Amino acid sequence: MDTKDIIFKLRTQKGLSQDELAEKVFVTRQAVSRWENGETVPNTETLKLLSKFFDVSINTLLGSPRKLICQCCGMPLDDGIISKEKDGAFNEEYCKWCYSDGKFTYDNIEDLLNFCAKHMANENYSAEQVRAYMADMLPKLKYWQNLSK
Ligand SMILES: [Zn+2]
Numbered sequence: 200m201d202t203k204d205i206i207f208k209l210r211t212q213k214g215l216s217q218d219e220l221a222e223k224v225f226v227t228r229q230a231v232s233r234w235e236n237g238e239t240v241p242n243t244e245t246l247k248l249l250s251k252f253f254d255v256s257i258n259t260l261l262g263s264p265r266k267l268i269c270q271c272c273g274m275p276l277d278d279g280i281i282s283k284e285k286d287g288a289f290n291e292e293y294c295k296w297c298y299s300d301g302k303f304t305y306d307n308i309e310d311l312l313n314f315c316a317k318h319m320a321n322e323n324y325s326a327e328q329v330r331a332y333m334a335d336m337l338p339k340l341k342y343w344q345n346l347s348k
Pocket of ligand 1: 272274297
């Protein structure tokens with residue numbers, strides 16, 4: 200879906216008029232109308248407000264152009280598991296298990312590897328296979344790259 204359809208859907212789901220939505224995110228009714236006509240896309244600041252107001256990620260508002268994965272554990276992210284900042288804004292880099300309340304869960308890759316080996320192993324993948332896979336993947340993610348700098 201395009202941004203225009205997404206905004207229209209979210210607004211009508213909430214039972215808001217264009218006027219009412221405009222008031223919530225400090226723009227004019229004309230601006231909302233232009234978004235929904237596809238003439239313009241909300242600017243970055245307004246996207247943040249819309250994201251918070253509708254409780255959907257900015258990525259979702261933009262029609263999911265990016266495939267988000269947690270930059271700490273590698274899990275694919277959808278809006279239900281994306282982490283949030285203390286003020287309720289989405290942090291689209293991380294899942295809610297790796298980052299919450301402004302704090303990261305793991306500061307040591309071994310801890311995460313142990314956790315994954317324990318919880319992701321199943322009849323198809325042994326704990327050793329999970330660990331080997333994660334040990335190869337995790338260091339490529341932003342969080343661990345930044346940490347090792
Ligand atoms: Zn994660």
